[in-house]
Amino acid sequence: xxxxxxxxxxxxxxxxxxxxxxxxxxxxxxxxxxxxxxxxxxxxxxxxxxxxxxxxxxxxxxxxxxxxxxxxxxxxxxxxxxxxxxxxxxxxxxxxxxxxxxxxxxxxxxxxxxxxxxxxxxxxxxxxxxxxxxxxxxxxxxxxxxxxxxxxxxxxxxxxxxxxxxxxxxxxxxxxxxxxxxxxxxxxxxxxxxxxxxxxxxxxxxxxxxxxxxxxxxxxxxxxxxxxxxxxxxxxxxxxxxxxxxxxxxxxxxxxxxxxxxxxxxxxxxxxxxxxxxx
Amino acid sequence: xxxxxxxxxxxxxxxxxxxxxxxxxxxxxxxxxxxxxxxxxxxxxxxxxxxxxxxxxxxxxxxxxxxxxxxxxxxxxxxxxxxxxxxxxxxxxxxxxxxxxxxxxxxxxxxxxxxxxxxxxxxxxxxxxxxxxxxxxxxxxxxxxxxxxxxxxxxxxxxxxxxxxxxxxxxxxxxxxxxxxxxxxxxxxxxxxxxxxxxxxxxxxxxxxxxxxxxxxxxxxxxxxxxxxxxxxxxxxxxxxxxxxxxxxxxxxxxxxxxxxxxxxxxxxxxxxxxxxxxxxxxxxxxxxxxxxxxxxxxxxxxxxxxxxxxxxxxxxxxxxxxxxxxxxxxxx
Numbered sequence: 001x002x003x004x005x006x007x008x009x010x011x012x013x014x015x016x017x018x019x020x021x022x023x024x025x026x027x028x029x030x031x032x033x034x035x036x037x038x039x040x041x042x043x044x045x046x047x048x049x050x051x052x053x054x055x056x057x058x059x060x061x062x063x064x065x066x067x068x069x070x071x072x073x074x075x076x077x078x079x080x081x082x083x084x085x086x087x088x089x090x091x092x093x094x095x096x097x098x099x100x101x102x103x104x105x106x107x108x109x110x111x112x113x114x115x116x117x118x119x120x121x122x123x124x125x126x127x128x129x130x131x132x133x134x135x136x137x138x139x140x141x142x143x144x145x146x147x148x149x150x151x152x153x154x155x156x157x158x159x160x161x162x163x164x165x166x167x168x169x170x171x172x173x174x175x176x177x178x179x180x181x182x183x184x185x186x187x188x189x190x191x192x193x194x195x196x197x198x199x200x201x202x203x204x205x206x207x208x209x210x211x212x213x214x215x216x217x218x219x220x221x222x223x224x225x226x227x228x229x230x231x232x233x234x235x236x237x238x239x240x241x242x243x244x245x246x247x248x249x250x251x252x253x254x255x256x257x258x259x260x261x262x263x264x265x266x267x268x269x270x271x272x273x274x275x276x277x278x279x
Numbered sequence: 280x281x282x283x284x285x286x287x288x289x290x291x292x293x294x295x296x297x298x299x300x301x302x303x304x305x306x307x308x309x310x311x312x313x314x315x316x317x318x319x320x321x322x323x324x325x326x327x328x329x330x331x332x333x334x335x336x337x338x339x340x341x342x343x344x345x346x347x348x349x350x351x352x353x354x355x356x357x358x359x360x361x362x363x364x365x366x367x368x369x370x371x372x373x374x375x376x377x378x379x380x381x382x383x384x385x386x387x388x389x390x391x392x393x394x395x396x397x398x399x400x401x402x403x404x405x406x407x408x409x410x411x412x413x414x415x416x417x418x419x420x421x422x423x424x425x426x427x428x429x430x431x432x433x434x435x436x437x438x439x440x441x442x443x444x445x446x447x448x449x450x451x452x453x454x455x456x457x458x459x460x461x462x463x464x465x466x467x468x469x470x471x472x473x474x475x476x477x478x479x480x481x482x483x484x485x486x487x488x489x490x491x492x493x494x495x496x497x498x499x500x501x502x503x504x505x506x507x508x509x510x511x512x513x514x515x516x517x518x519x520x521x522x523x524x525x526x527x528x529x530x531x532x533x534x535x536x537x538x539x540x541x542x543x544x545x546x547x548x549x550x551x552x553x554x555x556x557x558x559x560x561x562x563x564x565x566x567x568x569x570x571x572x573x574x575x576x577x578x579x580x581x582x583x584x585x586x587x588x589x590x591x592x593x594x595x596x597x598x599x600x601x602x603x604x605x606x607x608x609x610x611x612x
Contacts, residue, residue, distance in 0.1 A: 022400070022401050025400040025401055029386070029389075032389060033386060033388060033389070036388040036389070037388070099384075099387070100380065100382045100384040101385070103350065103380055103382075103384050104384040104385075105401070106350050107350065107376075107377070107378050108373060108398075108401040109371070109373040109374035109401070109402060110401060277350075278350055278352060279310075279345070279351045279352065
């Protein structure tokens with residue numbers, strides 16, 4: 001075998017490449033992998049739909065609550081759906097790591113923060129789809145919402161920011177936890193326990209005073225209050241948190257809380273990914 | 280994104296006109312608790328050259344590849360791919376290179392074609408070129424008839440071929456093959472070696488291959504570097520490395536301590552520094568005196584021989600002499 005001393009032409013990779021360009025590729029890849037496993041889309045929907053369509057009407061009739069209680073719980077289950085779906089989406093990070101695909105992505109000429117952001121795009125899209133299904137079946141069950149343009153905007157902003165924050169939390173957890181089994185074991189604590197405390201089935205004021213105060217610090221409490229304000233035009237949950245007169249002011253403050261949660265978690269997700277993926 | 284732009288500028292600044300496709304100087308990786316995985320290595324790989332990194336498990340091969348592919352941060356030293364520094368211009372370094380990893384990295388639930396499309400897109404191949412390029416490379420590598428099937432249905436050899444096709448889609452200037460045939464059965468391994476050997480003829484690129492199959496290195500590589508405990512202990516062409524042993528070696532399996540017998544042969548001037556003993560097996564270059572004279576001398580020591588072979592020296596002899604241990608076939612680093 002002869003030695004080769006071929007002169008190498010000077011390398012000039014494109015300098016003005018759009019750094020966001022590969023985001024679409026990453027998101028498409030994640031979406032195709034997710035769509036290939038429909039149960040990942042459907043499983044997180046099962047419990048919220050069960051609550052909205054079966055348990056809420058049953059509680060209404062058993063406890064003789066008003067008919068609006070069904071709508072209260074149906075919207076409250078959004079607070080279960082988002083954490084469940086984002087935590088399930090976070091599992092894909094561990095799957096990529098264990099199956100080796102993450103090494104390929106890390107060796108690609110793309111800024112590494114795009115890798116968690118590509119996953120985030122799909123987590124947001126699938127969550128939006130699931131929320132639409134949930135609200136659709138609630139409507140079909142004659143659980144009526146009170147929709148206005150401004151209400152929808154509050155709802156969309158709160159839903160989006162809370163989903164982004166929860167996905168960030170899922171990425172952080174996936175980066176820190178070595179195995180899928182350990183990750184799954186943490187899901188109830190992250191996705192389900194807060195839901196019971198955040199005013200999803202009853203007002204936070206129904207709880208002992210100490211717990212009420214603690215729930216005011218949960219981003220989910222603020223997210224749910226905004227969802228109900230947006231979809232039911234019901235500011236009661238916002239009043240329970242802030243006790244102010246200005247509904248818009250309270251909504252803006254809660255949105256700020258969710259936005260800060262979202263930004264902190266996204267930054268943490270990118271940081272944890274960068275630190276754990278590259279040794 | 281500020282980081283990307285500034286890095287691209289740094290990339291241009293880091294460009295050199297040197298002919299080395301891979302340049303490594305004083306590269307070092309120390310993990311916590313003072314684990315020295317790579318201890319300041321130097322080597323250069325010329326454009327178009329096939330260069331092998333040989334070594335047993337834990338020699339530092341995969342850590343070296345990790346640093347060159349920017350998935351492991353070097354503790355000290357520099358490394359560049361086609362002139363792009365892997366620390367100051369990692370995006371540019373990754374853009375001109377591609378890796379075939381030791382373990383599969385393709386998405387099993389997607390089709391072969393979709394896997395190739397994703398790779399091409401991430402490496403910024405123009406969308407109009409992706410289809411024709413996939414067809415061309417898939418034909419060359421022999422996976423064209425598999426492309427529309429999910430990868431989960433591929434055999435191990437087919438998946439490995441797809442991994443190689445995937446790495447070629449971006450037409451990398453530097454291709455890393457990290458233990459490319461590990462875990463494959465002998466027939467598929469032989470087929471794959473043909474594919475790899477043909478890469479340089481078909482696609483103009485520099486190849487850096489790590490392996491602990493020495494026959495593989497002998498067949499594929501223009502030059503090899505032998506790594507041992509994080510250091511390069513020899514670097515030359517396989518022929519030059521073997522050349523130190525002369526035309527023939529005598530391999531003796533004796534009953535008793537090989538090192539003791541070797542010491543006596545060396546004391547009598549019948550074995551030089553190229554002779555070595557592993558367990559009860561002695562390997563001694565015959566030089567001008569011939570195998571019979573050596574054999575008679577060994578028997579005159581009262582040492583009984585269980586098996587005797589004369590043969591041309593191999594890269595195994597080079598490796599065993601330098602590292603003093605056998606390669607664990609099929610083991611992973």
